[in-house]
Amino acid sequence: MASTANALSPSLSAANSSISKPKTLHDFYLRFKNPNAISLRSKRVGLPVLRLSGITSPRVSASSAQLMHQSVGEASSRAPTIVEVDLGNRSYPIYIGSGLLDQPELLQRHVHGKRVLVVTNNTVGPLYLDKVVDALTRGNPNVSVESVILPDGEKYKNMETLMKVFDKAIELRLDRRCTFVALGGGVIGDMCGFAAAAFLRGVNFIQIPTTVMAQVDSSVGGKTGINHTLGKNLIGAFYQPQCVLIDTDTLNTLPDRELASGLAEVIKYGLIRDAKFFEWQEKNMPKLMARDPSAMAYAIKRSCENKAEVVSLDEKEGGLRATLNLGHTFGHAIETGFGYGQWLHGEAVAAGTVMAVDMSYRLGWIDDSIVKRIHNILQQAKLPTTPPETMTVEMFKSVMAVDKKVADGLLRLILLKGPLGNCVFSGDYDGKALDDTLHAFCKS
Numbered sequence: 001m002a003s004t005a006n007a008l009s010p011s012l013s014a015a016n017s018s019i020s021k022p023k024t025l026h027d028f029y030l031r032f033k034n035p036n037a038i039s040l041r042s043k044r045v046g047l048p049v050l051r052l053s054g055i056t057s058p059r060v061s062a063s064s065a066q067l068m069h070q071s072v073g074e075a076s077s078r079a080p081t082i083v084e085v086d087l088g089n090r091s092y093p094i095y096i097g098s099g100l101l102d103q104p105e106l107l108q109r110h111v112h113g114k115r116v117l118v119v120t121n122n123t124v125g126p127l128y129l130d131k132v133v134d135a136l137t138r139g140n141p142n143v144s145v146e147s148v149i150l151p152d153g154e155k156y157k158n159m160e161t162l163m164k165v166f167d168k169a170i171e172l173r174l175d176r177r178c179t180f181v182a183l184g185g186g187v188i189g190d191m192c193g194f195a196a197a198a199f200l201r202g203v204n205f206i207q208i209p210t211t212v213m214a215q216v217d218s219s220v221g222g223k224t225g226i227n228h229t230l231g232k233n234l235i236g237a238f239y240q241p242q243c244v245l246i247d248t249d250t251l252n253t254l255p256d257r258e259l260a261s262g263l264a265e266v267i268k269y270g271l272i273r274d275a276k277f278f279e280w281q282e283k284n285m286p287k288l289m290a291r292d293p294s295a296m297a298y299a300i301k302r303s304c305e306n307k308a309e310v311v312s313l314d315e316k317e318g319g320l321r322a323t324l325n326l327g328h329t330f331g332h333a334i335e336t337g338f339g340y341g342q343w344l345h346g347e348a349v350a351a352g353t354v355m356a357v358d359m360s361y362r363l364g365w366i367d368d369s370i371v372k373r374i375h376n377i378l379q380q381a382k383l384p385t386t387p388p389e390t391m392t393v394e395m396f397k398s399v400m401a402v403d404k405k406v407a408d409g410l411l412r413l414i415l416l417k418g419p420l421g422n423c424v425f426s427g428d429y430d431g432k433a434l435d436d437t438l439h440a441f442c443k444s
């Protein structure tokens with residue numbers, strides 16, 4: 001079994017060891033422009049490899065020792081694909097598959113202590129809470145499960161709502177040996193994770209993401225937090241879960257608009273680091289929009305692999321991890337300026353991606369065929385390609401000024417540069433290009 005550390009190509013070993021101190025931004029770009037050279041640590045526990053859409057990855061195997069008693073046919077249809085997030089003693093598995101909430105052993109092996117607090121909301125709770133409680137307790141009478149149901153929506157991703165989790169945990173007199181379980185989309189995952197990081201200075205935590213957005217992005221990598229009225233996700237912590245359990249069946253109840261929103265992040269991985277995946281998406285977008293199970297499972301798996309690789313190399317966002325924010329600086333300005341919850345996160349990211357791509361083109365860093373392909377794929381995914389009409393240049397500028405990627409007063413952006421699949425995280429650009437982009441997309 002290869003570990004990420006010893007499987008790195010020489011160039012990436014160098015990049016990894018000096019992530020926090022690139023000599024110049026150009027140097028930084030050169031070192032990170034081919035991150036696909038790395039090999040992800042994989043787990044192979046001995047059962048049949050799951051093949052998805054005819055595409056196999058030698059690095060990911062579908063297996064679970066506890067499933068050995070099942071027949072091969074049953075096991076291969078139910079065994080999870082496992083993507084490992086390699087973070088030394090904080091490494092954890094991402095289980096991906098259909099019907100995983102019916103496999104209690106997957107969750108139970110990651111529960112610490114005897115008391116569990118499930119954090120969910122008033123939309124997801126009625127759909128999946130009973131199933132999750134059953135998965136946590138079946139054959140395991142010593143464990144008691146309580147829940148806290150939060151109001152649904154990005155506008156509740158704030159300190160007041162977070163307090164409800166602490167209130168419940170304290171009322172229940174939970175101690176350090178408890179486990180918090182996030183059941184829901186990215187809002188619940190981010191809030192529950194932050195609550196787990198802060199409660200008693202840190203308790204065990206499990207992610208059960210139920211949106212495409214959460215399954216391909218937010219549940220992986222340990223970024224947790226809440227919004228402030230002046231900016232998104234400004235208060236939070238890096239805090240890794242014990243495992244991420246992705247039961248793809250939960251997507252059956254997800255509204256179409258939410259599905260499309262999550263695809264914005266899938267497209268992002270292709271653009272910043274995985275041209276082959278982008279090409280696959282160009283061919284398979286109709287299948288993803290139609291929720292074809294094997295296409296969706298492949299998109300989730302490949303997205304998680306990309307995210308896991310980036311997070312393994314740069315957990316605390318010294319540099320490389322920031323590239324996952326393509327389109328997000330513009331997108332966060334839309335979410336904040338337009339009001340949380342008006343546009344979905346992925347919708348704002350889609351429009352923001354078009355703006356970042358426009359700026360990259362103005363700088364002469366990419367050719368126009370890339371611009372066209374990005375427009376096409378976003379349109380196929382029914383995602384917006386322009387910001388809301390009410391957004392002004394001033395609104396963009398004032399929100400972007402408090403972005404987390406501002407360093408020493410300089411706004412650093414993720415921009416595409418070179419062939420498809422390459423990007424830079426840089427403050428070293430001609431400010432006129434940014435101004436021109438903002439004026440091109442805003443009426444005033």
Ligand SMILES: NC(=O)c1ccc[n+]([C@@H]2O[C@H](COP(=O)([O-])OP(=O)(O)OC[C@H]3O[C@@H](n4cnc5c(N)ncnc54)[C@H](O)[C@@H]3O)[C@@H](O)[C@H]2O)c1
Nearest residue numbers: 123152185186187188210211213214218223250253254345
């Ligand atoms: N931590 C990270 O690294 C990271 C990465 C990306 C996004 N995020 C955050 O994630 C949030 C967006 O996440 P999201 O798009 O999942 O939004 P969300 O959590 O608001 O979920 C979207 C909607 O779908 C509902 N829902 C969830 N699962 C469902 C299901 N299976 N069936 C029916 N309805 C369901 C929710 O109740 C909600 O109404 C943002 O706050 C964003 O900042 C965080």
Ligand SMILES: [Zn+2]
Nearest residue numbers: 265328345349
């Ligand atoms: Zn995002």
